[in-house]
Amino acid sequence: MRVPLLDLSQQYAALAGPMRKEIEEVLASQNFILGPKVAEFEAAIASYCGSPHAIGVSSGTDALLAVFMAMGLGPGDAVLTSDYSFFATGGCIARVGATPVFIDIDPVTCNISPAALERYLTESCRRENGALRTAKGERVRAIVPVHLYGLCCEMDAINEIAQRFELEVIEDAAQALGAEYPAAGVSAKAGTMGAVGTFSFYPSKNLGAAGDAGMIVCREEALAARIRTCRQHGMEPRYYHHFIGGNFRLDEIQAAILGVKLPHLDEWSAARRRVADNYRTEFERLSLIGKITLPAEPFRANGLTNHHIYHQYVIRTERRDPLREHLTRKEIGTAIYYPLGLHEQECFRYLGYKTGDFPEAERAARETLALPIYPELSPEARRYVAESIADFFDQGTAI
């Protein structure tokens, strides 16, 4: 049986009619850039997230870049983020000329560890004329927590630390649109707990475009206005440029497609959670708990609906690589998010980190394995995946 990591063909078949109609409308209007479809989709995301402002942009990467540029982060600044994330998080910090500072992860959730964050700020930074500085003298300006795999970071702890150290919080919610967190005991959506949140609509995301697209949500009017201007080369009005921005615009066609899909997002995320529940039942039935570690669900008990949106379903095992080979032989798609901590990426060698600096991220890089998950994944396919994993451990397949 062939089980791909992701298969969106059924989702497309169900929505092909309305999506084509929307595309036709845009083509007929000949209005391709920042038109009514973008405005409508921005309003829909603002309302869905419960955020006063939403700004459509060209990708999740450009969302981060536009925010960092609009906030004036640059040379001499340090920005703290998780060592275990997609490259764009660290890459965009470096692209504006700031210094990325990586922080180790919590081994249970793979999200940034608030304890490690606090340790870094208290043990490695110092106050100088009121400004918090790294050992190398950069001014510590912001924290970028990343809600990895669709599970929110410990935002109460992170926000408390940020407040105490007077740092901005920019949530990289690329993988977590719709995920909820029990902020101060009340449900809050990913992206709305810091000053700004960024999203990606890369096609494989829970809400995916037919190409690249992204979104920024923002609390303050003034910052939202600056990000909007930044999206068009810092231009306001036309051909008058106040600061350097970029072309970070969202296309009408992408916004139109995403607008058709958004009303289905919660049901898709619920279906992904059912797949995760079913995996757990299967793994328990097959006595696999202990041989593999299942994804943590720390907010399930809080009664939140979207306590996890399972953008990815990631298990852990010390025998990850041979298990992956075994599953490949069984025609089961898997992926490793991610094979290296950011501190070990070649392009960040100039930062001076070494192997051993972030033991939990390094261990995660050796142990994590993403299994197939999507709303339409059939019960037979789930069982086949689980039984193939059991097979591997039963046979004690050669390491």
Ligand SMILES: Cc1ncc(COP(=O)(O)O)c(C=O)c1O
């Ligand atoms: C955590 C994280 N940040 C940023 C991005 C960048 O988004 P995009 O691919 O839309 O540029 C991604 C995309 O996968 C991501 O997972």
